[in-house]
Amino acid sequence: xxxxxxxxxxxxxxxxxxxxxxxxxxxxxxxxxxxxxxxxxxxxxxxxxxxxxxxxxxxxxxxxxxxxxxxxxxxxxxxxxxxxxxxxxxxxxxxxxxxxxxxxxxxxxxxxxxxxxxxxxxxxxxxxxxxxxxxxxxxxxxxxxxxxxxxxxxxxxxxxxxxxxxxxxxxxxxxxxxxxxxxxxxxxxxxxxxxxxxxxxxxxxxxxxxxxxxxxxxxxxxxxxxxxxxxxxxxxxxxxxxxxxxxxxxxxxxxxxxxxxxxxxxxxxxxxxxxxxxxxxxxxxxxxxxxxxxxxxxxxxxxxxxxxxxxxxxxxxxxxxxxxxxxxxxxxxxxxxxxxxxxxxxxxxxxxxxxxxxxxxxxxxxxxxxxxxxxxxxxxxxxxxxxxxxxxxxxxxxxxxxxxxxxxxxxxxxxxxxxxxxxxxxxxxxxxxxxxxxxxxxxxxxxxxxxxxxxxxxxxxxxxxxxxxxxxxxxxxxxxxxxxxxxxxxxxxxxxxxxxxxxxxxxxxxxxxxxx
Amino acid sequence: xxxxxxxxxxxxxxxxxxxxxxxxxxxxxxxxxxxxxxxxxxxxxxxxxxxxxxxxxxxxxxxxxxxxxxxxxxxxxxxxxxxxxxxxxxxxxxxxxxxxxxxxxxxxxxxxxxxxxxxxxxxxxxxxxxxxxxxxxxxxxxxxxxxxxxxxxxx
Numbered sequence: 146x147x148x149x150x151x152x153x154x155x156x157x158x159x160x161x162x163x164x165x166x167x168x169x170x171x172x173x174x175x176x177x178x179x180x181x182x183x184x185x186x187x188x189x190x191x192x193x194x195x196x197x198x199x200x201x202x203x204x205x206x207x208x209x210x211x212x213x214x215x216x217x218x219x220x221x222x223x224x225x226x227x228x229x230x231x232x233x234x235x236x237x238x239x240x241x242x243x244x245x246x247x248x249x250x251x252x253x254x255x256x257x258x259x260x261x262x263x264x265x266x267x268x269x270x271x272x273x274x275x276x277x278x279x280x281x282x283x284x285x286x287x288x289x290x291x292x293x294x295x296x297x298x299x300x301x302x303x304x305x306x307x308x309x310x311x312x313x314x315x316x317x318x319x320x321x322x323x324x325x326x327x328x329x330x331x332x333x334x335x336x337x338x339x340x341x342x343x344x345x346x347x348x349x350x351x352x353x354x355x356x357x358x359x360x361x362x363x364x365x366x367x368x369x370x371x372x373x374x375x376x377x378x379x380x381x382x383x384x385x386x387x388x389x390x391x392x393x394x395x396x397x398x399x400x401x402x403x404x405x406x407x408x409x410x411x412x413x414x415x416x417x418x419x420x421x422x423x424x425x426x427x428x429x430x431x432x433x434x435x436x437x438x439x440x441x442x443x444x445x446x447x448x449x450x451x452x453x454x455x456x457x458x459x460x461x462x463x464x465x466x467x468x469x470x471x472x473x474x475x476x477x478x479x480x481x482x483x484x485x486x487x488x489x490x491x492x493x494x495x496x497x498x499x500x501x502x503x504x505x506x507x508x509x510x511x512x513x514x515x516x517x518x519x520x521x522x523x524x525x526x527x528x529x530x531x532x533x534x535x536x537x538x539x540x541x542x543x544x545x546x547x548x549x550x551x552x553x554x555x556x557x558x559x560x561x562x563x564x565x566x567x568x569x570x571x572x573x574x575x576x577x578x579x580x581x582x583x584x585x586x587x588x589x590x591x592x593x594x595x596x597x598x599x600x601x602x603x604x605x606x607x608x609x610x611x612x613x614x615x616x617x618x619x620x621x622x623x624x625x626x627x628x629x630x631x632x633x634x635x636x637x638x639x640x641x642x643x644x645x646x647x648x649x650x651x652x653x654x655x656x657x658x659x660x661x
Numbered sequence: 662x663x664x665x666x667x668x669x670x671x672x673x674x675x676x677x678x679x680x681x682x683x684x685x686x687x688x689x690x691x692x693x694x695x696x697x698x699x700x701x702x703x704x705x706x707x708x709x710x711x712x713x714x715x716x717x718x719x720x721x722x723x724x725x726x727x728x729x730x731x732x733x734x735x736x737x738x739x740x741x742x743x744x745x746x747x748x749x750x751x752x753x754x755x756x757x758x759x760x761x762x763x764x765x766x767x768x769x770x771x772x773x774x775x776x777x778x779x780x781x782x783x784x785x786x787x788x789x790x791x792x793x794x795x796x797x798x799x800x801x802x803x804x805x806x807x808x809x810x811x812x813x814x815x816x
Contacts, residue, residue, distance in 0.1 A: 539728075
């Protein structure tokens with residue numbers, strides 16, 4: 146029989162494999178499970194959505210740093226009552242000592258030595274003009290936004306200006322729209338090297354050209370000394386990646402600083418990029434200042450490199466060789482400055498050893514007791530997958546929470562504040578606090594014994610932990626964020642707010658404020 | 662569901678091939694860039710704009726390896742509970758664990774470069790396990806076809 150034959154042939158298969166049938170109860174369970182899961186995902190998604198506009202004052206978790214005071218006004222009060230950040234200004238009656246107009250344009254940038262690219266300029270160039278003033282002078286800068294479509298602002302990176310002048314869109318002002326103008330006024334209290342850049346859509350606008358250097362000369366005529374002699378030449382080194390092109394002061398080219406044999410040259414290195422930059426030289430040099438603060442007792446460095454945090458500055462003093470040759474100072478992997486009479490100098494290998502600023506220079510007395518802190522905060526950085534504004538991604542967390550549920554560190558004027566900054570993620574973070582300089586007390590619990598290491602931008606490598614202190618002496622609402630600017634867009638941003646200070650500005654909103 | 666299992670398993674096989682190709686492209690392009698006088702430093706790595714030929718290999722590898730492959734492995738594991746694939750759940754779980762290990766190793770390479778050697782070898786295990794999963798789904802498929810034929814013949 147044909148049927149019997151077939152049975153004989155196929156029976157072994159038929160006995161081993163059951164025809165798939167999903168039972169009804171299982172179907173019901175699977176369907177209910179799927180609906181529950183979809184509802185949960187939908188709820189989490191909806192909860193992560195940001196409103197069209199929101200105030201930084203209502204954002205995040207209020208942290209009081211172990212202090213009971215702070216609920217009155219400030220973060221808890223939202224946008225009403227207290228002192229508005231807009232009222233924290235320089236003396237409005239004082240005339241300006243230095244005036245500058247910056248015209249921002251969205252246009253093609255001329256890149257000498259490289260390829261022209263679409264970007265942003267200030268007064269037709271990128272970088273924009275250098276702002277120069279003497280310590281104590283009142284600086285007035287008129288920002289004219291001619292054509293930057295997203296709007297723009299100027300932030301004075303490292304200068305502890307009054308809060309209303311800080312240039313952070315949505316926190317201390319509204320972004321200046323195309324066709325608009327805004328005037329900044331502040332007293333240049335600190336001497337040293339600083340820089341300015343946009344703080345509206347900053348990850349895009351800074352990268353594509355909206356930045357420039359600031360040099361504040363000391364109030365006294367002292368030009369600084371090195372090896373007992375004066376520093377007679379002073380150059381700026383703005384290092385920037387522009388569309389993959391490594392630029393130095395806007396040009397894809399190295400520079401030659403003509404100097405007499407033995408002459409001391411100060412190179413004001415500004416790292417305008419998103420990453421740590423190594424600086425080293427073919428001969429001895431001195432690291433005279435970091436982030437605008439002179440390092441006391443700074444000795445000559447040889448066979449070591451200086452790591453300059455993203456956003457940070459390093460004043461390097463190098464002497465032109467006495468024999469009439471030149472020395473090369475490397476600024477990151479690509480660019481360098483040749484100092485001396487000769488136009489050429491050999492390139493040198495990058496030293497493996499990094500100059501440790503914990504022990505460099507000599508300690509000087511401190512004006513406050515960092516041990517007796519009024520507030521102690523943790524700023525612990527990690528990363529996890531999550532949803533921000535409905536978008537799934539791998540986001541940074543501050544103290545375990547995702548943006549916008551990040552800390553609002555609350556302080557009162559006059560407080561001594563300590564932060565423990567710990568990086569539990571696998572990438573380094575150049576942390577930048579606005580409006581203040583912080584003193585590094587220790588790294589991985591090893592105390593600082595060298596010159597007082599004051600910074601506004603601090604590189605925190607994976608696994609590292611810093612203790613820093615500051616004196617709360619500049620009321621306002623201050624951003625405290627990662628200066629690897631795309632990281633800030635991925636949630637690595639928190640704020641420091643003063644008791645009783647509020648911000649009338651909104652993130653998002655009609656001005657389209659997007660500070661990151 | 663079995664077909665979905667089969668497609669996901671094959672997708673993982675193809676992804677491993679893409680991953681190997683992408684990282685080889687990136688590394689080749691990197692040596693080319695450097696040999697032409699180009700420089701790579703942290704600033705150029707953090708610059709998210711692609712600026713030299715073949716650099717695209719790196720973002721492909723990172724996005725695939727950090728997101729697409731883990732999601733495919735997770736999907737395979739979930740689907741395995743509904744797809745009637747003999748040993749399908751067990752193999753999908755093995756694939757998922759291997760992929761988890763692979764991503765963790767990948768994220769650790771910057772800290773401990775020697776981990777890279779294991780990352781490369783583990784890729785072969787992901788490839789093998791995914792291929793095995795795909796074969797299981799096909800075997801189960803042919804078994805089902807045979808079983809159906811048997812039922813038809815009986816009726």
